[in-house]
Amino acid sequence: MASGSVEGEQSSLADDYDALISTTDVELLKRAWRNEKAAPEILRFESDLITRVREQIELMEETVEEKLTVGTDPLSVSLYQMDLDRTLFLLRSYLRIRILKIEKYMFHIRKTEELWNRLSKDEKFFTERCTDDLKKHLEESVLSKLPENYQSYERQSVISEEDDMVPEPRLDTFVLCRSKEYLTGIQLEDGPVDDRSKLFEMEPDVLYFICYKSIKSLVESGKIDLL
Amino acid sequence: MYGRKACQLVKEFASGEKGQLTPFNNDLFDQVVAECSQHHGELQSLIRKMQEEGLDVQTARNADHYGALIHLFSIVRNKRCLTAYVYNRAETIRNLLWKIGPVIPKEIEEKLNHWEEEYFKKHSAALKSYMSKVLVDLTVDMVPPKDPYIQVRVLEDIREGIVLSDDKNPNFARHSMHFLKRTDAEKYISRGLMEELTG
Numbered sequence: 001m002a003s004g005s006v007e008g009e010q011s012s013l014a015d016d017y018d019a020l021i022s023t024t025d026v027e028l029l030k031r032a033w034r035n036e037k038a039a040p041e042i043l044r045f046e047s048d049l050i051t052r053v054r055e056q057i058e059l060m061e062e063t064v065e066e067k068l069t070v071g072t073d074p075l076s077v078s079l080y081q082m083d084l085d086r087t088l089f090l091l092r093s094y095l096r097i098r099i100l101k102i103e104k105y106m107f108h109i110r111k112t113e114e115l116w117n118r119l120s121k122d123e124k125f126f127t128e129r130c131t132d133d134l135k136k137h138l139e140e141s142v143l144s145k146l147p148e149n150y151q152s153y154e155r156q157s158v159i160s161e162e163d164d165m166v167p168e169p170r171l172d173t174f175v176l177c178r179s180k181e182y183l184t185g186i187q188l189e190d191g192p193v194d195d196r197s198k199l200f201e202m203e204p205d206v207l208y209f210i211c212y213k214s215i216k217s218l219v220e221s222g223k224i225d226l227l
Numbered sequence: 228m229y230g231r232k233a234c235q236l237v238k239e240f241a242s243g244e245k246g247q248l249t250p251f252n253n254d255l256f257d258q259v260v261a262e263c264s265q266h267h268g269e270l271q272s273l274i275r276k277m278q279e280e281g282l283d284v285q286t287a288r289n290a291d292h293y294g295a296l297i298h299l300f301s302i303v304r305n306k307r308c309l310t311a312y313v314y315n316r317a318e319t320i321r322n323l324l325w326k327i328g329p330v331i332p333k334e335i336e337e338k339l340n341h342w343e344e345e346y347f348k349k350h351s352a353a354l355k356s357y358m359s360k361v362l363v364d365l366t367v368d369m370v371p372p373k374d375p376y377i378q379v380r381v382l383e384d385i386r387e388g389i390v391l392s393d394d395k396n397p398n399f400a401r402h403s404m405h406f407l408k409r410t411d412a413e414k415y416i417s418r419g420l421m422e423e424l425t426g
Contacts, residue, residue, distance in 0.1 A: 085372045085409075088363075096365045099357070103321055122360045129353040137317060137346040142309045145260045147267035147302065153310070156303045165310065 025052050026087055031225060033094045038176070038226035039219060040169045040212055042101045042109060045120040053091055060084045098123065106131045107154065107166045171213045176227040178207055183223060189213045229266070229301040233259045233308035240312055246326075248319055251340040256309065263305050270298040320347050324354065327417055328366060367413045378424040379412050380404050385420055 032046045064084060067077045102109060102123060109115045110131050119127060135153055143151045150156070154163040172189075179202045186200040189211060202208060207227070218224040236255050243249050273295040277284050284292075320343055323331065329351040336344065358365055385399035391411045399405070399415075404424070415421040 082372075082374070085368075089368045089372050092363055092365055092368045093371075095361060095363060099354070099365065100325075104318075122357055125360075126353060126357040129356070130350065133346060133349045133353060134314075134317060137342055138310060138313055141313045141340070141342045142260075142306075146263050146306055146309075150263070150302055150306050156306060157299070165307070 025049060025056060026090070029053050029087075029090050029094065033090050033097070035219060035226045036094060036097050040171055040173050040175075042098060042105070042115055042118055044118045044220070045098070045123065047120055050091070050094075050120075053087065057084065057087055057091065060087070099126070101169075102127050103130065105167060105169055106134065108168045111154075111163070111166070171216065173212055174209055175212045175215075176207060176209055177215060177219070177224050178227060179204055179218075179224050181223070183218065186214060186218070229262075229297070230304050230308075232262060233305040236312050237308045240315055246319060246322060248316065248323075248335065248338045250338045251316070251343065253340065256312070259305050259309055263302050266298040266302045266305075270295050270302070273298070316343065317346060321350055323347070324351050325366065328414065329355070330418075366417075367410045369413070372409055374409070376406055377409050377412055378404065378406055379416070379421045380424055381415075381421050383420050385415065 028049055029046075032043075032049060036043055060080065061084065064077060064080050067080065102119070106127055109119070110127055116124070116127075138153050139151070143153060149158040152158075152165075154166055156164055181204050183202040184199065186202065188198070188200050200210075200214070202224075212219075215224050219226060232255060236252060236259060239249065239252060239255075273291045274284055277287060277289075277291050277295075282289070320339070323335065324347070331339075331344075331347060339347065354365075381399045381401055381403050384401045389396065389399060391397070391407070397405060399421075405412075412421060412423070416423060
């Protein structure tokens with residue numbers, strides 16, 4: 001009996017510890033990074049989180065610097081350095097994935113207000129430059145040489161009724177995801193039409209392989225994590 | 228056959244190895260462009276003919292209408308192929324920037340046409356300006372770091388422009404081996420001047 005209660009205490013302590021760890025900025029960044037990596041479209045820029053992570057990186061750099069000058073034992077310095085490098089990698093990779101997505105779908109992002117508003121100030125500036133450069137490149141190499149009615153980079157010809165030449169991310173790809181809580185009432189947007197009226201449920205901490213479109217809004221609101 | 232040349236152009240790109248460029252096919256490219264003008268001319272003359280016959284171009288469904296449609300679709304198809312060719316090459320060029328940095332080696336430069344070189348320079352400037360604003364170099368640290376230091380071997384003498392984060396000035400002579408910070412070594416590895424020694 002006694003041992004049981006100690007175990008229970010320990011596991012609740014471990015739970016507390018997990019809960020605490022999962023709210024540190026580095027863990028939050030890891031989550032944002034994983035989501036960004038797995039989502040086919042660009043997600044909202046985590047500007048507050050990134051600002052905090054940057055401050056922490058600066059702090060860590062100062063600590064490492066300080067320890068180096070004081071000359072405390074090299075092992076602990078190297079551990080601090082490793083921690084710093086890992087955080088830096090996460091930050092770089094997060095920003096890089098976003099830039100790669102922007103490069104790939106720049107025209108689509110620029111003309112879709114919802115996506116445009118998800119970018120940071122610097123990313124917006126970058127996207128503007130990118131789209132201008134690529135547009136100019138396409139115009140100079142191809143479009144200016146074509147007959148007058150076919151010179152748009154967005155439309156095949158003047159009689160197209162919508163922008164039919166802009167590459168868009170495929171939102172109907174499948175993603176691996178996990179929910180932290182019990183979710184219900186998810187409308188599936190793929191599969192046979194008869195099945196679509198049935199609502200889908202998600203158990204917490206179970207992995208699902210599901211069409212991104214169906215859970216798009218839940219990823220955006222932070223209820224579901226992608227893997 | 229209409230559209231065959233454009234198809235060849237796209238096939239040429241698609242059959243190349245991913246991430247590798249073949250020389251820009253100016254010859255075929257210009258031929259497809261010329262084909263577009265030709266189709267356009269014929270399209271215009273068919274429409275004029277219908278107008279002269281007093282037909283409403285929007286609603287008339289005679290042989291000339293369908294003939295004109297074929298020319299229209301041929302132009303549109305050629306346009307798609309031409310744009311796809313340039314667009315996908317541009318994508319490969321952007322990826323080069325990530326793989327080998329802002330300096331293109333001579334053998335790749337020869338494969339680009341004038342506009343593509345311009346585009347590469349401009350895009351690399353845009354990326355550089357973004358990185359200088361966010362104060363993070365995104366071109367290093369491409370793989371998750373296991374250890375902050377790695378063992379490398381120098382493949383070619385590196386004499387100039389050695390910048391390390393610890394302000395030391397090492398002698399990177401050919402075949403010498405060093406224990407460097409990963410972030411410092413990565414730029415040399417990507418340029419083929421060093422190799423990582425594993426296990």
